[in-house]
Amino acid sequence: MSQFDPSLATEACIQCPIRHRAVCASCEGDEIDRLAAMKSYRSWHAGETIVMEGAPLPFVGSVVTGCATLTRTMEDGRMQMVGLLMPSDFVGRPGRAAAAYEVVAATDLTLCLFKRDAFERMLRDTPHVGQRLLEMSLDELDAARDWMLVLGRKTAREKVATLLANILRRASTDTHPLRAELPLTREAMATYLGLTIETVSRQITGLRKAGLIALEGRRGIACPDLSALLIEAGDDEDGRLID
Amino acid sequence: MSQFDPSLATEACIQCPIRHRAVCASCEGDEIDRLAAMKSYRSWHAGETIVMEGAPLPFVGSVVTGCATLTRTMEDGRMQMVGLLMPSDFVGRPGRAAAAYEVVAATDLTLCLFKRDAFERMLRDTPHVGQRLLEMSLDELDAARDWMLVLGRKTAREKVATLLANILRRASTDTHPLRAELPLTREAMATYLGLTIETVSRQITGLRKAGLIALEGRRGIACPDLSALLIEAGDDEDGRLID
DNA sequence: CACCTCTTTTGACCTGCATCAAGGCAGAGC
DNA sequence: GCTCTGCCTTGATGCAGGTCAAAAGAGGTG
Numbered sequence: 447m448s449q450f451d452p453s454l455a456t457e458a459c460i461q462c463p464i465r466h467r468a469v470c471a472s473c474e475g476d477e478i479d480r481l482a483a484m485k486s487y488r489s490w491h492a493g494e495t496i497v498m499e500g501a502p503l504p505f506v507g508s509v510v511t512g513c514a515t516l517t518r519t520m521e522d523g524r525m526q527m528v529g530l531l532m533p534s535d536f537v538g539r540p541g542r543a544a545a546a547y548e549v550v551a552a553t554d555l556t557l558c559l560f561k562r563d564a565f566e567r568m569l570r571d572t573p574h575v576g577q578r579l580l581e582m583s584l585d586e587l588d589a590a591r592d593w594m595l596v597l598g599r600k601t602a603r604e605k606v607a608t609l610l611a612n613i614l615r616r617a618s619t620d621t622h623p624l625r626a627e628l629p630l631t632r633e634a635m636a637t638y639l640g641l642t643i644e645t646v647s648r649q650i651t652g653l654r655k656a657g658l659i660a661l662e663g664r665r666g667i668a669c670p671d672l673s674a675l676l677i678e679a680g681d682d683e684d685g686r687l688i689d
Numbered sequence: 690m691s692q693f694d695p696s697l698a699t700e701a702c703i704q705c706p707i708r709h710r711a712v713c714a715s716c717e718g719d720e721i722d723r724l725a726a727m728k729s730y731r732s733w734h735a736g737e738t739i740v741m742e743g744a745p746l747p748f749v750g751s752v753v754t755g756c757a758t759l760t761r762t763m764e765d766g767r768m769q770m771v772g773l774l775m776p777s778d779f780v781g782r783p784g785r786a787a788a789a790y791e792v793v794a795a796t797d798l799t800l801c802l803f804k805r806d807a808f809e810r811m812l813r814d815t816p817h818v819g820q821r822l823l824e825m826s827l828d829e830l831d832a833a834r835d836w837m838l839v840l841g842r843k844t845a846r847e848k849v850a851t852l853l854a855n856i857l858r859r860a861s862t863d864t865h866p867l868r869a870e871l872p873l874t875r876e877a878m879a880t881y882l883g884l885t886i887e888t889v890s891r892q893i894t895g896l897r898k899a900g901l902i903a904l905e906g907r908r909g910i911a912c913p914d915l916s917a918l919l920i921e922a923g924d925d926e927d928g929r930l931i932d
Numbered sequence: 933c934a935c936c937t938c939t940t941t942t943g944a945c946c947t948g949c950a951t952c953a954a955g956g957c958a959g960a961g962c
Numbered sequence: 963g964c965t966c967t968g969c970c971t972t973g974a975t976g977c978a979g980g981t982c983a984a985a986a987g988a989g990g991t992g
Contacts, residue, residue: 518838520923526841528834539827546831573816576823583826584782588789590833591771595761597840598769598883602979632940640841645979647941664939664988680763845949875970885950890971907958907969 484568486559490551503545505559506538512555513629516547517637527638528590530630532616536582540566553629597640600680605639606649607679610659614669623660623670653678727811729802733794746788748802749781755798756872759790760880770881771833773873775859779825783809796872840883843923848882849892850922853902857912866913868905896921 487510490496497503499519509531516529528547531537537549537557560568569576596608610628617626628635632650636643653659658675660668669675730753733739740746742762752774759772771790774780780792780800803811812819839851860869871878875893879886896902901918903911912918 516834518834520838520842522923524842524923526838528837541824541827547834569820570816573813573819576816576819577812580819580823580826581784583823583830584784587826587830587833590830590837591759591761591790594771594833594837594840595763595769597837599763599767642980643940644942644981648979651941680765886969887951887971888949891949894971 484560484564487556488559489554489556492551492553492555494551496549496551496555496557497545499546499548500544502543503538504543504562506536506540506562506565507557507559508537509533509535510556510558513552514555514557515550515552515630515634515638517550518547525637526640527634529586530638536579536586538562540569540579552634602639602641602645603649603652603678604680605641606635606646607653607658607675608681609635609639610650610653610667610669611672611675611679611681614667614672614675623668624672625662625666625668628665628667727803727807730799731802732797732799735794735796735798737794739792739794739798739800740788742789742791743787745786746781747786747805749779749783749805749808750800750802751780752776752778753799753801756795757798757800758793758795758873758877758881760793761790768880769883770877772829773881779822779829781805783812783822795877845882845884845888846892846895846921847923848884849878849889850896850901850918851924852878852882853893853896853910853912854915854918854922854924857910857915857918866903866911867915868909868911871908871910 496514499517511533514531514537515527516531517525517527519525530552539546540562543562569579596605600608613628614624614626619625630638632643632646635641636646639646641649650659650661653675654661656678658669658671658678660670662668733755739757742760754776757774757780758770759774760768760770762768773795782789783805786805812822839848843851856871857867857869862868873881875886875889878884879889882889884892893902893904896918897904899921901912901914901921903913905911
């Protein structure tokens with residue numbers, strides 16, 4: 447775990463804490479200062495574990511840069527990723543001392559952190575922060591439920607297409623063709639999709655051979671026609687973003 | 690859709706709205722009256738659709754008696770149940786006019802309802818209701834993520850054992866052997882578990898032949914040893930309740 | 933460059949669950 | 963009671979994706 451230079455935060459932490467700007471549209475001036483005084487930043491390298499499943503988690507916060515994964519593990523070692531956190535996503539759970547999932551940095555990662563007890567006090571004192579957090583939690587719940595459809599009913603090819611399309615849309619810079627760097631290894635993708643690494647690899651190859659995507663090195667991906675990829679994913683063309 | 694006699698509500702609606710007692714532990718006396726004045730009750734028969742996916746949903750509320758299902762459907766008809774609502778569970782989404790999922794009465798069902806706009810006003814005026822709702826939403830999110838592990842990684846037998854164990858524990862009256870009435874048809878179970886109806890049936894038969902459960906008619910189920918069933922489910926013995 | 937390690941791809945084979953197709957059984961209505 | 967209808971179970975077969983094994987890249991290091 448390395449130190450993050452807080453002076454970088456002004457630009458990087460656009461939407462923090464919990465989508466700072468959105469929240470603070472209704473903040474008084476000194477509320478912003480109080481929030482700012484409570485923040486700290488911490489960084490991790492790709493692959494580092496932030497908390498283990500069940501371990502105490504004395505902070506909450508949000509992703510500033512990079513990408514983190516939430517994973518549940520069965521006793522025999524089977525693993526399922528249950529969330530993929532991107533910048534501005536919330537980490538941790540007010541009102542609960544232990545992490546329900548393992549949290550791992552998928553890429554190099556910086557979090558904006560609050561001590562949990564201080565954050566809980568803020569929730570009580572500042573209702574609009576609680577309202578914003580409720581809204582975000584309900585969005586997360588919808589995303590989790592959408593992903594249940596992916597896990598329960600989609601074929602391997604549809605699953606991979608769904609994930610790639612989501613990543614492409616999030617990273618979207620409206621270039622043509624659409625490009626993105628995959629924040630996940632093949633193994634992490636398999637863990638997310640309820641597949642094995644071999645199946646993920648085969649399906650990616652299949653999509654490449656069908657001309658739906660192009661690979662640029664190990665992590666780079668390009669997509670000439672997102673709507674074609676979405677059809678392959680079994681979604682209607684304007685299917686919603688899934689976490 | 691039939692009318693529910695509000696006079697029955699006093700007993701039945703122990704935890705409504707949004708676990709009324711829990712909320713109202715910190716309510717003033719007249720807050721309770723105001724909440725009560727906003728409520729209404731409505732009942733549905735087993736199998737009736739309450740709202741279709743994407744249709745306008747002008748109310749929110751909570752389950753008083755019975756059991757409802759939340760389901761997402763793909764264009765080609767594949768369906769995945771994404772939530773199973775039991776008494777005291779919350780229905781609907783403040784801040785959103787349309788239902789994200791189809792809601793169906795799995796059994797005969799009574800809901801305690803609030804007009805959505807009135808409820809949203811209450812959320813703004815009564816912060817502890819919002820806090821309670823946040824807490825409930827985070828619990829739902831954990832449950833949804835736990836179910837992702839079931840869908841993504843468990844075998845058919847483990848899935849069925851997981852569902853049956855959850856139902857038995859919810860209905861638990863601490864009798865021995867544990868008994869419950871299944872609120873779901875085989876088809877609904879299949880939709881929940883990401884399986885087909887035939888596979889569900891075969892796995893139930895398998896669990897019965899292994900002596901882990903006994904069937905009592907079509908809907909009745911008994912379990913002589915819950916911890917044995919939980920081991921079959923791939924959980925540790927005190928695995929948590931899953932929605 | 934050679935060497936090592938880690939990730940990804942590819943191949944061959946197998947199995948768990950889906951699919952297709954009959955039956956069986958319980959409750960409702962006559 | 964009989965029959966109809968809607969669930970549920972059972973059987974036979976096929977295939978998608980898992981498993982096991984090996985090879986091919988892609989970095990990193992001396």
